[in-house]
Amino acid sequence: LPLGGSGDYEDNLKKIVTVHNQTHWDKTKTETGLTKPPLILGLHPKHCLSVPLCITTDIMHLAGNISNLLITLWCGTMDCGVNDNTDSWDWTVLKDPDVWIEHGKDVSEAGYHLPRSYDHKPYNIAKNINSQYKMWEFQLYTFGIVPGLLHGILPQPYWRISASLSVGFKSCANIISCKLNSRTPIVIYRVLTNQLHSSRAYSRLTPSLSPY
Secondary structure, eight states: OOOTTOHHHHHHHHHHHTOOSHHHHHHHHHHHSOOSOOGGGGSOGGGSOOTTTTSHHHHHHHHHHHHHHHHHHHTTOSOOOTTOOGGGOTTOTTOSHHHHHHHHHHHHHHGGGSOGGGSSOOOOHHHHTTTTOOHHHHHHIIIIIHHHHTTTTSOHHHHHHHHHHHHHHHHHHHHHTTOOOTTHHHHHHHHHHHHHHHGGGGTTSOTTTOOO
């Protein structure tokens, strides 16, 4: 789909709402990727992001991709170039299997301090990352638990990236849920811009594999 608020999306939406019969609808649906106007268009434009960027699946996949990226960096499991070596990475604080196992236990224990609104505490990520870990658990892990657990363990430049991502992601979530004031977008911009500059700490990654 085109970017939210783009002319292409609006034009495609007009096409889908002006179809005359089932055959025309089937053809237009295939061409545009749309089936009907989303209910969220009924909200005031000032209180939501433009479609389709406001759809939760985009946020979900963003959280999953960032979580996977950071975990592979910290565990040293990301593929690297022929002239690089994960042994030279000083951010692989979870690379040791014993450390990873203990980290998983800490994640599970941290769940006892969460409010009941989280349904249940997250599973041990070291045991369940490839099977039972749900997207909300990755989101909670990356943007809620990790900044606390890895403080003082992850070298400061990399920890600041994690903390900035946490603030930026939570702020974006607040925008979607309309919990914002007039300065919120400015704060998000400054936090994420600072994070982008800080990400140069990972600059030793080969350009083709660099997450930034």
